Amino acid sequence: xGVNDVKPTRSELIELKKKIKLSQxxxxxxxxxxxxxxxxxxxxxxxxxxVRTELDAVYEKATEKIGIAESVEGxxxxxxxxxxLKDTPQIMIESHSxxxxxxxxxxxxxxxxxxxxxxxxxxxxxxxxxxxADAYELMVEKIILAAEIETTIKRLLDDIEKTKRRVNALEFxxxxxxxxxxxxxxxxxxxxxRENTFRLKRIKKS
Amino acid sequence: xxxxxxxxxxxxxxxxxxxxxxxxxxxRVRAMKxxxxxxxxxxxxxxMGINEITRFIQETQYKQEVDELAREYTGVDLIEHALSTNxxxxxxxxxxxxxxxxxxxxxxxxxxxxxxxxxxxxRGKYYNAPxxxxxxxxxxxxxxxxxxxxxxxxxxxxxxxxxxxxxTPYYTVLKEFDGTNLSDIENxxxxxxxxxxxxxxxxxxxxxxxxxxxxxxxxxDIKNIRTLFRLKKYTIEDEEEIPQLILxxxxxxxxxxxxxxxxxxxxxxxxxxxxYSYWKAISNVVGSDMDSLIALETELTKYSIRSATKFSHAxxxxxxxxxxxxxxxxxxxxxxxxxxxxxxxxxxxxxIRNQLVI
Numbered sequence: 337x338g339v340n341d342v343k344p345t346r347s348e349l350i351e352l353k354k355k356i357k358l359s360q361x362x363x364x365x366x367x368x369x370x371x372x373x374x375x376x377x378x379x380x381x382x383x384x385x386x387v388r389t390e391l392d393a394v395y396e397k398a399t400e401k402i403g404i405a406e407s408v409e410g411x412x413x414x415x416x417x418x419x420x421l422k423d424t425p426q427i428m429i430e431s432h433s434x435x436x437x438x439x440x441x442x443x444x445x446x447x448x449x450x451x452x453x454x455x456x457x458x459x460x461x462x463x464x465x466x467x468x469a470d471a472y473e474l475m476v477e478k479i480i481l482a483a484e485i486e487t488t489i490k491r492l493l494d495d496i497e498k499t500k501r502r503v504n505a506l507e508f509x510x511x512x513x514x515x516x517x518x519x520x521x522x523x524x525x526x527x528x529x530r531e532n533t534f535r536l537k538r539i540k541k542s
Numbered sequence: 543x544x545x546x547x548x549x550x551x552x553x554x555x556x557x558x559x560x561x562x563x564x565x566x567x568x569x570r571v572r573a574m575k576x577x578x579x580x581x582x583x584x585x586x587x588x589x590m591g592i593n594e595i596t597r598f599i600q601e602t603q604y605k606q607e608v609d610e611l612a613r614e615y616t617g618v619d620l621i622e623h624a625l626s627t628n629x630x631x632x633x634x635x636x637x638x639x640x641x642x643x644x645x646x647x648x649x650x651x652x653x654x655x656x657x658x659x660x661x662x663x664x665r666g667k668y669y670n671a672p673x674x675x676x677x678x679x680x681x682x683x684x685x686x687x688x689x690x691x692x693x694x695x696x697x698x699x700x701x702x703x704x705x706x707x708x709x710t711p712y713y714t715v716l717k718e719f720d721g722t723n724l725s726d727i728e729n730x731x732x733x734x735x736x737x738x739x740x741x742x743x744x745x746x747x748x749x750x751x752x753x754x755x756x757x758x759x760x761x762x763d764i765k766n767i768r769t770l771f772r773l774k775k776y777t778i779e780d781e782e783e784i785p786q787l788i789l790x791x792x793x794x795x796x797x798x799x800x801x802x803x804x805x806x807x808x809x810x811x812x813x814x815x816x817x818y819s820y821w822k823a824i825s826n827v828v829g830s831d832m833d834s835l836i837a838l839e840t841e842l843t844k845y846s847i848r849s850a851t852k853f854s855h856a857x858x859x860x861x862x863x864x865x866x867x868x869x870x871x872x873x874x875x876x877x878x879x880x881x882x883x884x885x886x887x888x889x890x891x892x893x894i895r896n897q898l899v900i
Contacts (some may be wrong), residue, residue: 419668
């Protein structure tokens with residue numbers, strides 16, 4: 337809002353004062369929200385780091401287990417055994433709010449199965465296959481957890497950025513402009529007051 | 543179990559199998575065994591890269607299969623398919639040149655490949671896997687030939703596959719498949735394999751019967767030990783399910799012993815095994831902190847292969863040299879696959895070396 341657009345009236349001054357008060361209140365709240373989101377972000381960040389480290393370790397283990405299974409049993413056997421598993425993991429996505437930011441909550445079921453529920457016969461298979469399947473099931477669980485945490489982090493970061501822009505806009509643009517406009521109106525009203533007094537004195541003198 | 547007993551009764555007990563050609567068959571098998579890669583090949587292969595190993599395999603008895611399959615596959619997949627095709631061709635050749643009772647026994651022993659292929663067909667159809675992928679997984683080393691199995695793979699559904707197997711002994715088990723009990727059917731097929739083998743052994747002459755029976759029963763013991771360790775690791779305690787997963791007829795581990803072992807913890811089970819001969823092979827890897835059963839599986843496989851070799855030297859003019867060749871050939875294919883797949887999967891050299899049975 338440029339100073340030139342401001343009407344130097346008392347009602348405008350009252351309106352501006354209200355706006356400044358509202359903006360300052362909003363600025364304080366947004367600052368609190370930003371700080372809260374940053375705290376939340378750092379808390380989740382450490383969790384995300386742990387999950388990533390775990391996921392890397394699980395991935396490495398799963399790669400080794402499938403490597404051993406494929407080398408000892410053969411890829412042909414691993415592939416054929418994999419055909420026996422028809423059920424895919426069920427994933428349910430819900431949402432919840434962290435300080436107004438909607439983040440996902442991912443629940444999964446039928447990821448980890450006992451060996452007698454995997455579809456393949458126990459007598460014709462081996463521990464190589466069991467352990468490769470175990471490692472991959474664990475990896476899927478970790479991927480789901482990492483997806484939940486990393487999406488939350490992404491959403492929080494987006495919102496922190498948005499809130500930061502709003503806080504900065506209020507702090508460095510909106511509130512100073514309003515204050516400038518208020519200052520201008522006050523000066524103009526004072527000037528008008530002085531002009532009026534002077535005019536009255538001139539009239540009285542003549 | 544009732545179903546298996548029925549199968550046992552129905553199988554071909556009174557068949558006249560004709561006279562066996564032991565002398566000829568064992569001589570041929572010995573010649574074939576001389577073509578197997580010498581033991582010192584494996585350490586050399588361990589020092590080679592994948593391309594060098596591929597080249598090496600191309601220059602051995604696997605050349606024909608590598609050349610034939612080179613249009614369809616490349617790299618490690620080509621080698622693995624060439625190895626399994628060569629294994630299938632070799633075992634089919636043994637079935638062809640053996641006669642009479644010997645042929646019958648070898649065929650019965652190699653039925654596990656038929657069972658494997660049937661499982662693959664059922665799994666593939668159950669999963670709706672592409673026909674090509676199902677065909678790729680067929681290893682026709684048993685009695686059922688590749689074109690018959692490939693024809694089954696071309697069928698639309700698992701019910702058609704089962705109908706296609708109507709004239710085989712497996713139909714009695716397969717007709718029980720209702721689309722939800724695949725693992726039960728697989729276990730029943732494996733039970734059927736061993737009961738069929740025992741039935742075949744039952745009709746043999748005294749020395750051969752004892753020989754093969756010892757070999758198979760030891761294999762059953764090893765399988766039961768593996769199964770029990772797996773069930774304990776995954777804490778499967780279903781009283782109805784466990785007996786279906788135990789194979790009867792073990793050499794040292796009798797059913798009564800196994801029944802006592804079922805409720806034991808892994809540690810107690812390990813202690814209970816101390817009085818059996820298998821303990822020597824697994825004592826280093828069995829303990830209370832067994833996170834993985836891979837070391838145990840490997841040690842039991844090594845034990846099984848070594849005892850098969852020993853048993854063949856003790857009885858030169860019998861089925862033993864043929865069984866020894868089958869086991870040795872399977873081991874050679876397995877060792878080559880372990881090295882090449884292990885290297886392709888970037889497995890640690892120590893891990894690859896531990897899996898090899900040399």
